[in-house]
């Protein structure tokens with residue numbers, strides 16, 4: 001059972017998130033204990049203040065160290081080898097979030113997420129009380145609360161027993177190898193004139209697996225060439241390797257973040273044809289066999 005505490009100025013933001021879908025399910029299954037705390041509960045003055053104007057001047061306010069460090073230490077213990085929880089601060093200055101970072105966090109016994117507001121926290125909070133600073137992407141929001149939910153959502157679904165079908169984790173994007181997923185289809189077989197690729201309805205499981213690999217690889221080359229190691233090194237992709245899901249781990253293991261190498265022009269390859277055929281005038285429904 002993993003323990004997660006969130007420190008926020010808007011703990012009410014987390015209520016429905018903790019009750020619903022994956023996170024709610026994990027709680028009810030007893031795999032997760034999670035709570036959001038109001039940072040103002042640790043403020044000591046009459047106005048319960050948590051921010052002050054920045055040294056050096058400038059716009060905005062900075063979160064003061066006293067209530068924050070007191071709150072973090074109350075939840076995680078003092079920073080050091082035997083503190084009770086790993087403390088994560090969400091900010092655009094953090095290390096980029098990745099699937100491997102989520103996997104590492106999902107393996108912790110307890111986590112504390114510190115959600116900043118205003119211009120950020122006094123730097124001494126990070127030095128004295130934070131173990132890890134994480135960014136979910138290169139943009140600025142008005143606080144770390146939504147990024148904390150992103151990280152929590154990403155790690156909770158990795159907890160053993162949360163996902164009903166562990167196989168669906170094995171084959172998803174970024175797991176094992178860094179390939180994007182190909183397209184998915186369900187009924188009806190023809191929708192608004194667009195039909196499901198014939199091969200998926202052929203029953204030929206070998207051909208289907210090969211087609212899916214080819215779709216995943218083609219889409220990755222077209223949309224995210226930065227994820228393809230052969231393209232990273234500047235080499236051309238004369239690759240006909242089989243990139244079946246189970247074999248991808250070998251070369252895609254290291255964290256490849258979204259950034260492209262500076263100075264390298266991004267190039268877009270066309271995506272592979274999906275072979276969805278248009279069939280105008282015919283719009284059958286459930287009578288077509290899946």
Ligand code: 9WO
Pocket residue numbers: 059060090091092115116117118119120121134135136137138139140141142143144147
């Ligand atoms: C606010 C601001 C106001 C005036 C001048 C400069 C300013 N910078 C900021 C600012 O960056 N505020 C952040 C808001 C401080 C940390 C919490 N906030 C936050 C976290 N916004 N976006 C994130 C975030 C966290 C993780 N990944 C992506 C974005």
